[in-house]
Amino acid sequence: MVLNNIEELLEKYENGETSLKEEQELKNYFSQETVAPHLEIYKPMFAYFLVNQQEQFTKDVPLIPIAIETKKVFNYKWISVAAVAVLMLGVYLKSTINNDLGTIQDPELAFNEVSKSLEMISKNFNKGTSTISYLEEYDKGASTLGYLNEIEKGTSIIFKKNQ
Structure with missing residues (x-):
């Protein structure tokens, strides 16, 4: 009769329907020396639960200040909105600006202008x-x-x- 009761409790336990009292009965049964041979596979699990119940956490838990904990979350959606706005502005300015850029006849002056432009691009890229x-x-x-x-x-x- 006790074995049938234990099997019913195990079935309820596996379905997550047991109360704390019923779980304690299972722990008590599986902590005995003699357990039914077909239920031996459950014995290590319940032994683990008994040992685990005795463990205590002894380390100190550092408390994080609330200001650090509530950092603002960066919203990546706004990056795409900004990118679209920059592209639209670029297309608009491209269509309104005169495409006649002219040429520089002096090679040294042209080199200096290109160097300045590349330096500006490099600074902004590094930023x-x-x-x-x-x-x-x-x-x-x-x-x-x-x-x-x-x-x-x-x-x-x-x-x-x-x-």
């Missing part, structure tokens, strides 16, 4: 690339998320799930 350096921090954070997969593998071994 733009320096603002996206935060992406390296994002990559570091994303790489640490790989540890979550290791934790998931460990829990799937404990609960004998198929991956």
Whole structure:
């Protein structure tokens, strides 16, 4: 009779329908020396639960100030809106500006003008690339998320799930 009750409780436990009292009955049953042979596979799981219940976290948890925690989230949608606005402005200005750019007859003067233009482009490009350096921090954070997969593998071994 007790064995039938344990089997019913196990079925309820697997469906997530047990109360705390019923789960305690299961833990008590599987902590005994003698368990029905066909229920031996559940014994390590409930033994783990009993040991895990006794563990305590003893490390200090640093509290993060609220100002750091509530950073503004950068909205990437506005980048696309700004890009479209810049393109539209460029097309408008291109159509309104006279295309007669002229030529410079003196090669030295032409070289100086090109050098100035390239220097201006270089400064602006460097300014733009320096603002996206935060992406390296994002990559570091994303790489640490790989540890979550290791934790998931460990829990799937404990609960004998198929991956």
